[in-house]
Amino acid sequence: MNSYMEKLTQVLQAEDESGLELLRLMQLQLFSEDDTNIMTSNIPKTEKDENGFHAIGTWHPAKQDEEIVFKRIVQSDSVFWESTCGQFKLRKKEVDKRVCFIGESVAAGMFFTPAITPAKVLSNYLKVNSNHLWEVMDLTKNCMNAGALIETCKNSLQLKPDYIVIVAGNNWFSDLMVEHNGAFSRRKKYADSIDKNGLLGVIETYRKNTKKLAKNIMKQINNMAADNRKTKFIFAIPPLNYFDWERRVPLHWLNNDKTLEWYQNYRLAIESYNTRNFESALKFGKRMYEIDEGYNSTSSRIIANCYTALGKNEDAYKYFESECDNSLIFDEFTSFPGVSTFIRREYNENNSSCPNIEFIDLEKILIEYSGITVLGKKVFVDYCHLNPEGFHIVMAPIASLIINSVNDNKKDWTYLIENTSSLETDPSALAVSYFCAALYNSHLNRPVTYEFDIKKYCDLFQKAVDYDKTVLDIMELYVKARSCAKGAGFTLSKSGQKLFELMNSPLDFPVAQEAPGVDALTIEAICRTLEDNGYKGNNLRKEYQTPYIKALDRGIDLTEPAYIEWINSHIRMAMDSENGTRRILPFYRSWWPSSFFSLVADGEQDLKVELTCRLPIGNSRKNNTVQVFINNHEVGTMTVNTMWTKQSFVISSEVIRKGFNRLSIEWPIIQQNEKQKLLELKQRYYKGLNVDFFPILGEVHSFIVQKYGINQ
Known part of the structure; x- marks a missing residue:
């Protein structure tokens, strides 16, 4: 043996x-197809207890005073479930109507829970506008996936609800992503298609699988509704923020030898857009869209942005939808959940395949009520999560449907919105919510262009201040906590510990913490907001920057994750201790024609730069030029090829700002052997090795910056 x-x-x-x-x-x-499970559950499995009941999420059944109650217990995912309910009873005592409210983060009211939630707004509508006594049981869970949704729905039927309201669909397809180094069972889904039609075949398979999964989910919910006639099922399809959240995704290798042509058009589109020549940018964006056959988020976003800039929102809408549909396919970067257009199109009030479910499209409701085709920050705080004004609008049609089924006096949903007062909410809690939402936007909302508007982010933080000025103390604590050991001591610092006490919900602190590195955009926006409101924001910024400036004495490497701008464009967002380390990113690789790094300097001394880089293997030309810029001023060029090349140059103090600076590398877009790259990709994918779904335009081994004259 x-x-x-x-x-x-x-x-x-x-x-x-x-x-x-x-x-x-x-x-x-x-490997049999029967062995692959298209639907997984991300909640712990439970068995029936001695009384014959299943746990419902984090609430477990127990007998108390000869009565069954479901008590909240600490388990691996407790922090993700609704955070205020300690227990609830099996039997209705003081109410005659019960609603189980189930869904993912948009249903939980991410950022605003527990101060105000969609479930609380729905409860208020029912209380004010109906003669019945209602109990709305909030069984929502942040990050709830498809399997967890089905399991929660099944187990909630133990409570004999009169209604089950589901708000879901954003998180269903993460298990279907095409993973560059995933488990074999997942690779199986795409192995045949990549062999037959390259990555376009993979995308088609992904789309087929999303439809299959959605139909499976809806079928199961419809069957539950058919088997439990005393419970009415309402399914609300979540809306998406198209206008204010951008999903920039690199282009995968194509089958048509035009992958690099796409990037050339991308560069031209960005140049035109930045000079406000929207007609020209639209032309280049449409060429990109032709090349990628509508399979890439970035080309769709460029077209949509141009149309909105030209005042053509109706024309932009379908490209916004395409952007969202294509943003979840590949796993190599941080993606953002969203409902596919297939679900919105297939499941609506005219749906015949699920006759036992009432469908409501919340996006349609928001558009109809606001008169705005492309929804944005008026009702959203990020890509899909609503603000309290949004809660008030989208819960009205659900409340109307429920009320009208039990009341003779019918009430239209628009009547409910306009004649039911919004819930009063503690202004300080709202201020913290909007602060956390501003952090989330400044860390993760990546513009499709390379420029960003600092005022836009300052306005997000100022909105928090407008609710309650005491949030300025929280902002100050945040910057101080991020200053501790250049961010490494965030959770252990006194400021970080105090900040933790001031957050609204258990998930607020991870949102605040998810920001490895210099984080120039966020810190600059917060410090400006502090200064504008009478705090010493400029002094705080200076204290924050001092350790980074001192590090220039011995030299820094800008390819360390701490200095890479938009680090979550290169490393998937995760609460992982390795996220900020060199081990997670052995050397820097760019999927884009431009690479950006954050440098903190005092502006008083010239800086020496030593750049070691190369172009990807497969370029046909031997000599190509790489340009280096600081704050859009060219400071150096070097001739590179596929071998590691090192060059040093000096950046004059005249072009260096005191504080945050932006260093960038412009890569040449050189034709590569696309057929060979696709062949290599297929071979590696079959072998279970890491693959590059996207072209690499340049690689940096090191990008050393040091004060000039020290140890020279």
Whole structure:
């Protein structure tokens, strides 16, 4: 047996990877499709207790005073569930109507829970506008996926609700992502399609799988409704923020030898857009869209932005939808949940495949009520999460449907909005909510162009201040906590600990914490807001910047994750201790024609820069020019090829700002052998090795910056 194992090991470890390839091919042949589960659950599995009941999320059944109650217990995902309800009873006592409210973060009221939530708004509508006594049970969970939704719905039927209201659809497809190094069971879904039609085939398979999954989910919910006639099921499709949230995604390798042409048009589109030549940018964006056949988010976003800038929102809408549909396919960058247009189109009030479910499209409701085709910050705080004004609007049609089913006196949803007072909410809690939302936007909302409007982010933080000026103390604590050991001591610092006490919900602190690195945009926006409101924001900014400036004495490497701008464009967002380390990013690779880094300097001394970079293997030209800029001023050029090349140059203090600076590298867009790249991609994918779905336009081994004259 040992001899056989030794021989097998030798085969699998062959340097040409032939053994590994053989193993993978055998797996592909033998692995049955029945063994793959298209729907997973991200909540812990539970068994029936001794009384015959299942847990409902984080609430577990127990007998208390001869009565069954569901008590909240601490488990691995407790922090994600609605945070205020300690327990609820199985039997209705003081109410005659019960609603189970189930859904993901948009239903939970992310950022605003527990101060105000959609469930509380719905409860208020029912209380004010109906003669019945209502109990709305908030069973929402942030990050709830498709399997968890089905399981929660099934278990909530134990409570014999009169209504189950579901607000979901944003989180269903994360398990279907095309992973560059995923488990074999997931790769199986795409292995055949990548062989037959490259990455376009993979995308088609992804879309087919999303439709299959959506139909499976809806079928299960419809069957539950059919089997439980005393409970009425209402499914509300969440809306999306198209106007104020951008999903910039690199282009995957194409089959038509035009991948690099797409990037050339991208550069031209951005140049035109930045000079407000929207007609020209639209032309280049449409060429990109032709090349990628409508499969890329960035080309769709450029077209949509141009149309909105030209006042053509109706024309922009379908491209906004396309942007959202295409933003979740590949896993190599931080993605943002969203409902696919398939769900919105397939499941509506005219749906015949699910006759036991009442459907409401909340996006349609918001558009109809506001008169605005492209929804934005008036009702949203990020890509899909609503603000309290949004809660007030979208809960009205749900309340109207419920009220009209039990009352003879029918009430239209617009009547409810206009004749039901909004819930009063503690201004200080709202201020904290909007502060956390501003952090989320400044860390994750990546513009499709390379420029960003600092005023836009200052306005987000100022909105928090407008609710309650005491949030300025929280902003000050945030910057101080981020100053501790250049951010590494955020959670351990006194400021960080005090900040934790002032957050609204358990999830607020992780949102605040998710910001590895210099984070120039966020810190600048907060410090300006502090200064504008009578605080010493400029002094605080200076204290924050001092450790970074001192580090220039011994030299820094801008390819460290701490200095990479929009780090979550390169590393998937995760609460992972490795996110800010060199180990997570051995060297820097750019999917884009421009790369950006944050440098903090005093502006009093010249800086020496030593750049070691190369172009990806496969470029046909030997000599190509890379340009280096600081704050849009060119400071150096170097000739590069596919071998690592090092060059030093000096940045004059005349072009260096005191404080935050932006260093950028402009890469040449050189034609690569796309057929060879696709062949390599297929081979590596079959073998289970890491693959690059997107072209690499340039790589940086090191980008050293040091004060000139020190140790020279």
